[in-house]
Amino acid sequence: MSDPWDGPGDRATRSRTGRVPVQREAAPGAARPAGGRAAAKAATRGGRAAARRRVRPVGRGRRVLRIAGICLALLVLGTAGVGWWFYQHLNGNINSVSLDGKGGTEKADAFGRTPINILVMGSDGRTSQADCQLGGGCSRTGVQTGSNADVQMVVHISADRSNATVMSIPRDTMTHVPACKDSASGQSTAGYYGQINSALQYGPACQVATVHQLTGITIDHFVKLDFSGVVKMSDAVGGVPVCVSDDVYDTYSHLKLSKGTHTLKGVAALEFVRSRHGFGDGSDLGRTVSQHIFLSAMIRKFKSAGTLTDPAAVYDLADAATKALTVDDGLGSVKKLVALAADLNKVPTKRMTFTTMQTAPDPNNRDRVVVGAGAGSLFSTIASDQSLTTGSGGKSTAATATTKPTATAPPVPASEIAVTVENGTTITGRASAIATTLTEQGFGSGTSTANAPSHATTTSLTYGPGQEAEARTAAQALGLPDSRLKQGTGNRLILVIGSDWPSGTTYPDSSSSPAPADTGSAVSNAHASTADQAKTCAKVSTYRTVTLNGVSMTPSQAYAAARGKPDSDA
Structure with missing residues (x-):
């Protein structure tokens, strides 16, 4: 095997200095050196000894360089090997599914840039022992096969990467689910009218198609997390700081927190994002707002210098994210996920707007909702790649839920x-x-x-x-x-x-x-906020939305009555 340090120049040098030539005889007629033949022989031996003394230091230096070169090469190869193993390991973690063209086709702007629309889904599936333990409900059925999309957020990143909008669609929304077939399970439907979150039973592509049909927004990609995924992600970032406006105990999700700010990790983080009885009016509408508060805090944590500059934290985050996510095949590699994260990282938090799709009560079922007035404007704003904040991040339109549309006549129900x-x-x-x-x-x-x-x-x-x-x-x-x-x-x-x-x-x-x-109509009654609002607290419900020992009470009353139960972040 050739020495990596042995280049053409080294070979030439070695041939000249590796061996000392024998001294030539004197030319005819030349004067013989004084001292005769013995003196000449002695001079020759001295010259050879001197040459050997001059060569030895060069040989030792060469051996040192050779050893150093081998070590460096091994170091480089070892580092590259670790990097390649890490890359392959992360790629192997990712589970990807084809969208089958269900999300529509994005249009480029005048400069050839295209926005990105991602449907983020939180699955309620108990499809593993870990999710059964976290979500409960498996005592009689065991590990289940189907799941619903109890969290649905359309994440829009603008074509110029200057702003982003996150729109939640409540899981209780009634809509038309199109004809779908899950390529993995083979389960299919000819289409039906039902609750929007149920489309996931026919595969992620069906959920994407349902949201696309409802909103008219092109969906380029999807990201799906299950219960254990939320736990892994919150742990990987070292916990997510959230604030609650009052003592809260949701006896259904088991979230129990005292008034104030808490850093939630693991199961406590899952309890927070799952809680629908603890906040707002006790419905899914209140839950979407608290989820926005959680995600805003997580985004701020992602963008903090301490998270993205710590190699151990980056590894833990990347490993957790790739294990926690199911994505479409357009995001099915580390390289593509990193590119997506880089695009999102370009958007300042003050220009990330969180909204909830406007709803109205379902006339046929008081426990369900339908798309409400103003939702069309919100859909159109996202589909048209229009920002809901000003260039400076002003919240005059986006962050005020009471903003009224500027119509020339009073609105009609x-x-x-x-x-x-x-x-x-x-x-x-x-x-x-x-x-x-x-x-x-x-x-x-x-x-x-x-x-x-x-x-x-x-x-x-x-x-x-x-x-x-x-x-x-x-x-x-x-x-x-x-x-x-x-x-x-x-x-x-x-x-x-x-x-x-x-x-x-x-x-x-x-x-x-x-x-x-007018973006005012797009955010009217949409509970809009921006990701830089670090001091926002989740509003604890003042209604009797929970039950403790068979008695209905408010989440704060339940907290006081359950003094013996430790808090979620204890």
């Missing part, structure tokens, strides 16, 4: 509005799809469908005298820009679906200006 939806395309079922969306959002039972008198190239919503406010409410629900509204002479709202709206239930505005122009 959706339940008082009936819309005639006419199909002006050659695509069967377009009017029915839009009409169903309107009724799901609480519009009046008089909403009906028909075929348009002739083919329409552009979509339009025509309203009669005095019906402008009704038209704007309908337009907001569907993401229609003002340019598609026009006043007529009749007394009905007539929506004609044109060929510019061939699919989806949110209008795909293709104009150069973003829609909607």
